Amino acid sequence: MSTLTIIYAGLFYIATLLLVVGLAYKIFDYSRTPAPLKIPTTPAPVTQTGVVYRMAKEVVLFESLFKSSKWTWIFGWLFHFGLLLVLARHLRYFTEPVWFWVNIVQPFGKYASIMMVVGLAGLLARRFLVDRVRYISTPSDYLMLVLLIVIGSSGMLMTFVAHTDIVALKTFFMGLMYFDVQPVPQDPILLIHLALVALLMLIFPISKLLHAPGLFFSPTRNQVDNPREHRHVAAWAARLDQKN
Amino acid sequence: MPMVNIAGKDYEAVEEKVELTEGHWEVVNFLREYYAEYQIAPAVRVLTKAIGKKLGPDKGNNKYLYELFPYGPAKQACKIAGLPKPTGCI
Amino acid sequence: MAAAEFDIPEIKDYIEVPKLREGAMAHAKTFLAPKPVQDFMGYPHELADDWKESALEKMGDLLGKYRSLKVFLDACVHCGACTDKCHYYLGTSDPKNMPVARQDLMRQVYRRYFTTAGKLFPKLVGAKDLTKDVLNDWYNYYHQCSECRRCSVFCPYGIDTAEITMAGREILNHIGMGQKYSNEILGKVQKIGNNLGLPGPALLDTLEGLEEDIEADTGVAVKLPIDVKGAEVLLVTPSADFFSEPHVESLIGYAKVFHAAGTSWTLSTHASEAGNFGLFNGNYETMRKVAMRIRDAALELGVKRIVVGECGHAWRVAYSFWNTLTGIGYGADDPFSIELQKQLDPNYPQPQHICELTNDLIKSGKIKVDPSKNDDLIVTYHDSCNVARASRMGTEPGGQFIIPRELIKSVVNNFHNMADDTIYESTFCCGGGGGLLTDDLMEVRVKGALPRATALNNVVKEHQVNFMATICAICKAQFTKVLPKYGFDMSMVGGVHQLVAKAIILD
Ligand code: HEM
Ligand code: SF4
Ligand code: SF4
Numbered sequence: 087m088s089t090l091t092i093i094y095a096g097l098f099y100i101a102t103l104l105l106v107v108g109l110a111y112k113i114f115d116y117s118r119t120p121a122p123l124k125i126p127t128t129p130a131p132v133t134q135t136g137v138v139y140r141m142a143k144e145v146v147l148f149e150s151l152f153k154s155s156k157w158t159w160i161f162g163w164l165f166h167f168g169l170l171l172v173l174a175r176h177l178r179y180f181t182e183p184v185w186f187w188v189n190i191v192q193p194f195g196k197y198a199s200i201m202m203v204v205g206l207a208g209l210l211a212r213r214f215l216v217d218r219v220r221y222i223s224t225p226s227d228y229l230m231l232v233l234l235i236v237i238g239s240s241g242m243l244m245t246f247v248a249h250t251d252i253v254a255l256k257t258f259f260m261g262l263m264y265f266d267v268q269p270v271p272q273d274p275i276l277l278i279h280l281a282l283v284a285l286l287m288l289i290f291p292i293s294k295l296l297h298a299p300g301l302f303f304s305p306t307r308n309q310v311d312n313p314r315e316h317r318h319v320a321a322w323a324a325r326l327d328q329k330n
Numbered sequence: 331m332p333m334v335n336i337a338g339k340d341y342e343a344v345e346e347k348v349e350l351t352e353g354h355w356e357v358v359n360f361l362r363e364y365y366a367e368y369q370i371a372p373a374v375r376v377l378t379k380a381i382g383k384k385l386g387p388d389k390g391n392n393k394y395l396y397e398l399f400p401y402g403p404a405k406q407a408c409k410i411a412g413l414p415k416p417t418g419c420i
Numbered sequence: 421m422a423a424a425e426f427d428i429p430e431i432k433d434y435i436e437v438p439k440l441r442e443g444a445m446a447h448a449k450t451f452l453a454p455k456p457v458q459d460f461m462g463y464p465h466e467l468a469d470d471w472k473e474s475a476l477e478k479m480g481d482l483l484g485k486y487r488s489l490k491v492f493l494d495a496c497v498h499c500g501a502c503t504d505k506c507h508y509y510l511g512t513s514d515p516k517n518m519p520v521a522r523q524d525l526m527r528q529v530y531r532r533y534f535t536t537a538g539k540l541f542p543k544l545v546g547a548k549d550l551t552k553d554v555l556n557d558w559y560n561y562y563h564q565c566s567e568c569r570r571c572s573v574f575c576p577y578g579i580d581t582a583e584i585t586m587a588g589r590e591i592l593n594h595i596g597m598g599q600k601y602s603n604e605i606l607g608k609v610q611k612i613g614n615n616l617g618l619p620g621p622a623l624l625d626t627l628e629g630l631e632e633d634i635e636a637d638t639g640v641a642v643k644l645p646i647d648v649k650g651a652e653v654l655l656v657t658p659s660a661d662f663f664s665e666p667h668v669e670s671l672i673g674y675a676k677v678f679h680a681a682g683t684s685w686t687l688s689t690h691a692s693e694a695g696n697f698g699l700f701n702g703n704y705e706t707m708r709k710v711a712m713r714i715r716d717a718a719l720e721l722g723v724k725r726i727v728v729g730e731c732g733h734a735w736r737v738a739y740s741f742w743n744t745l746t747g748i749g750y751g752a753d754d755p756f757s758i759e760l761q762k763q764l765d766p767n768y769p770q771p772q773h774i775c776e777l778t779n780d781l782i783k784s785g786k787i788k789v790d791p792s793k794n795d796d797l798i799v800t801y802h803d804s805c806n807v808a809r810a811s812r813m814g815t816e817p818g819g820q821f822i823i824p825r826e827l828i829k830s831v832v833n834n835f836h837n838m839a840d841d842t843i844y845e846s847t848f849c850c851g852g853g854g855g856l857l858t859d860d861l862m863e864v865r866v867k868g869a870l871p872r873a874t875a876l877n878n879v880v881k882e883h884q885v886n887f888m889a890t891i892c893a894i895c896k897a898q899f900t901k902v903l904p905k906y907g908f909d910m911s912m913v914g915g916v917h918q919l920v921a922k923a924i925i926l927d
Contacts, residue, residue, distance in 0.1 A: 119487040122704060124740045127572045127580065127809055129817035129845060144576065154501040154574035217440050219500035221515045222524065224546030227498045292536045297577055300495030305488050306578035311812055313740045314769055316751040322485060326708060327756040368622035373663040376629055418605060418616035419695055419857060419893035420664040
């Protein structure tokens with residue numbers, strides 16, 4: 087086995103482990119932290135079903151963002167749905183036989199990468215061009231976008247220009263999944279693409295990418311507006327009642 | 331500036347660019363009496379009504395009070411009387 | 421002391437998003453609370469040597485108690501969608517008044533001390549040490565936020581800067597940097613019973629005077645009862661309603677409504693305040709202590725219903741938090757709450773907003789009104805931020821917009837809304853909420869009112885509007901003070917029940 091294979095196999099094992107453990111810990115931490123008061127941003131749904139609907143609109147349509155900034159919404163939505171389709175398309179490297187719906191998205195996924203990179207470029211341009219957004223941007227905000235753009239464009243290079251050996255790639259990943267490590271293909275573009283994806287996985291649980299799980303735990307969005315009808319008390323707050 | 335004793339506490343009567351006439355003193359004195367009784371400056375409404383009762387309806391209105399105290403009876407007259415300004419959602 | 425001079429912004433045809441002017445409001449610093457005020461609240465009044473450690477410790481404590489804080493500090497992607505949503509940014513152009521930048525004042529510290537990335541690569545992720553400079557920024561800019569939640573409507577994750585501001589103020593208090601205005605008021609409400617510091621005898625005298633006024637005016641002996649055991653309704657209203665113009669006019673309105681409906685009601689000297697500045701400080705226990713006065717009064721007087729007068733943040737606390745804090749509401753299974761809940765009449769929402777009550781009475785024909793009495797007025801309505809974005813009225817989402825408007829339209833003939841992006845959930849704060857209604861923040865208040873003044877100016881020009889109704893004591897006080905600086909007459913602001921008072925038919 088080549089050193090390169092060992093490095094890449096190790097990298098993906100570690101990245102996956104940290105991603106899963108890191109995210110699981112964050113989700114556990116969010117869920118154990120109480121929300122002592124009812125603070126939904128109103129008007130808010132008065133039933134749990136309503137909350138699911140509200141949340142779905144936020145996740146799928148970015149409803150609040152649509153209200154606030156059309157440009158960010160367009161670019162943000164292009165990027166995320168591009169990303170979603172691209173990720174779905176990538177499932178073919180991890181499934182055997184390939185799930186039938188993954189086959190259906192293949193052609194869309196191919197062009198979704200364009201959506202994704204255009205969206206990212208728009209978001210990056212906004213960071214440079216709008217003085218308010220420039221003011222709040224930290225180096226990591228730019229780098230995150232650059233990272234995703236490089237991942238996206240290296241992927242596109244392999245899809246549209248310099249095809250890589252996807253059979254060997256699939257062998258490599260299936261091997262990782264069954265703990266039977268196979269050689270990683272020695273294509274420089276692919277190696278860059280893979281290294282950056284592993285980096286993205288590593289930083290996911292310690293960066294602003296926590297917005298993905300965070301949204302589901304946001305009390306202003308996930309609470310039912312029924313404080314008059316139901317008493318809502320956190321454990322630490324309930325102890326105060328006992329003192330009376 | 332002289333110290334004024336209100337309800338057992340000394341306050342400094344603050345210098346203001348108003349020439350104090352008889353009319354001003356009537357208001358200032360009422361404010362001090364009210365404060366001595368209730369530990370708070372009166373509402374403008376209470377003030378106008380009391381002045382009206384005491385000095386006749388032609389004086390019991392905002393217009394008269396604003397003429398005396400152009401920066402507002404509540405703010406300026408209380409300041410001259412040396413009363414602490416009430417705070418709250420007002 | 422003469423207030424510092426500053427330029428009054430110019431009203432344009434529409435609300436403009438200004439270019440950044442860094443440090444434009446860095447000088448605006450509200451007075452610090454002196455020793456006696458902090459002592460009473462149980463806070464220190466100056467920084468100790470270990471202020472930094474205790475600030476971080478408090479921050480850690482809050483991160484463990486409030487999911488909102490933890491999630492909001494993590495989740496922001498710096499997308500910038502909220503940057504042009506805050507009235508203080510729009511009015512001052514100071515970038516630290518952009519909601520995300522206001523959050524970042526705390527987020528930079530959070531990242532530095534509580535996250536892996538910030539511990540390892542502070543520069544990269546914008547993490548910063550907690551220094552005196554950072555602390556001063558906290559003090560200044562957490563007192564230039566009215567906790568109005570407008571930003572949270574527009575954030576894709578619902579990040580509510582108000583939650584961060586509250587946590588910021590709680591930490592500041594904890595290490596000895598309390599705000600004079602809010603903490604003084606919290607002292608008065610706990611010692612005397614209301615924010616104003618109106619002692620019982622003064623309150624009684626005021627109410628008697630008002631009864632005389634109403635009778636002189638209408639010929640009807642409308643009463644303003646207080647501390648009456650066994651009354652059906654306990655009315656809890658902001659103490660400004662007893663004292664200030666135009667607030668008093670709404671109090672007269674409530675009294676007339678109860679009179680006309682024949683409902684027995686009472687005020688309480690012990691609970692002579694609906695407002696609860698504990699909310700502004702972000703301290704759960706203070707907020708609870710202040711709210712408990714209402715529970716105590718309700719139990720003592722044996723009332724069956726609790727109704728809240730015109731006050732924005734009070735309605736947020738009452739509607740959203742009273743059940744949690746004091747058991748005023750329904751659906752409890754613990755002895756503490758059940759004790760009170762079995763006393764309350766289940767046919768009514770508890771607590772109920774005075775607008776819900778009056779609107780129901782008018783719709784069901786139990787009281788009669790003559791809207792032509794208000795024909796001299798062309799009315800618009802200012803949605804108060806806490807009512808709009810942190811509460812509800814009625815049974816449907818959005819009732820907090822519909823019910824006050826329905827009520828207004830039943831008592832006036834001429835009504836026009838302001839522009840859509842300045843009302844309902846997008847309403848602009850009056851500029852004086854959240855503990856900023858103090859003379860030492862006058863510049864912040866005047867500038868923060870610019871978006872609302874702009875929207876108002878447009879309906880004045882277009883529809884000759886001459887009255888802006890609102891249901892918040894702070895909004896009323898702020899507007900009467902600040903709108904004249906933009907050339908409006910102070911008497912064009914008033915309460916919804918001020919309109920009701922004029923139109924209601926008494927017999
Ligand atoms: C539940 C899933 C997710 C939701 C609802 C969501 C939603 C959003 C929204 C509303 C924004 C702000 C607008 C924008 O800048 O696009 C955003 C930003 C961003 N999202 Fe997501 N996202 C999700 C998952 C992800 C994932 C899995 C990634 C992984 C790479 C990601 C990467 C980003 C990045 C990098 C930004 C910042 C863009 C910028 O810098 O302007 N998101 N997300
Ligand atoms: S809560 Fe209101 S005042 Fe505070 S930052 Fe958000 S919009 Fe501005
Ligand atoms: S809208 Fe929300 S996520 Fe975007 S910058 Fe503002 S607070 Fe952060």
